[in-house]
Amino acid sequence: MADMRTPLARVRGLGSAKSGTEHFWIQRLTALANVPLAIFLLASVVALVGADYATVKTYLSMPVVSIVLLLLILSGVYHMRLGMQVIIEDYVHGEGMKLLSIIANNFFSALVGLACVYAVLKLGLGG
Amino acid sequence: MAETPARPRPLSPHLGIYRPMLTMMMSIVHRITGGALYFGTLLLAWWLIAAATGPEAYAAFEACASSLLGQLVLFGYTWALIHHLLGGLRHFVWDMGKGFELGTVEWMARLSLAGSILLTLAVWVIAYAMVGAL
DSSP, X not given: OOOOSOHHHHHXXXXXXXXHHHHHHHHHHHHHHHHHHHHHHHHHHHHHTTOOHHHHXXXXXXXXXXXXXXXXXXXXXXXXXXXXXXXXXXXXXXXXXXXXXXXHHHHHHHHHHHHHHHHHHHHHTTO | OOOOOXXXXXXXXXXXXSOOOHHHHHHHHHHHHHHHHHHHHHHHHHHHHHHHHXXXXXXXXXXXXXXXXXXXXXXXXXXXXXXXXXXXXXXXXXXXXXXOSHHHHHHHHHHHHHHHHHHHHHHHHHHHHHTTOO
């Protein structure tokens, strides 16, 4: 059967949905990154159980800790935003409600992500 | 408009008629733990913001976290995180086109369920041992 697409569309190779494989790829890429990052978070929290405020603050202001936490926040929030989008698309069938839910998902992810990043930077940069 | 067929067309089997199977429950729980972790990021944000704010804010966080309800929530959060992480590892195996045999699927499901429970308990035993509560 003849290909009805333009040469440009063929080269771009995106299809009608524009971004399906990208969603899948970033979901898996962030999943892979989250494995060591989440283990680091778990280990950090366990190590800080029962520690006083000064110890916690000192630990969270170490550059290496700040950097790994920032990576975790970026990768984790991106991952959860993609995952929640799929859940919404699967279960919310009304077009209006679906759109509102996806907007809320983006706003929530941005808010939580930015709040965490701000706190980590404030600790790291000695605010 | 087409005529109504004499016999109703076959429908795809609905979840309700399936006998619950481990692999199916693990798939559902993977999604549920993902949703729980989504809102659980609020706890991470609270912890970091409290630490960045000062000793009083951090003390307030610690009081909540060490209460019975707080401990239950954090225990659930730990299990959800580990369960979702192990479930993700299974997905990596499937992404590589491997592990689709029925036997393999079954033991991977059992291994990750058992692993999630054992690792969660291990994390909490270590945490309680650190503060000398054990």
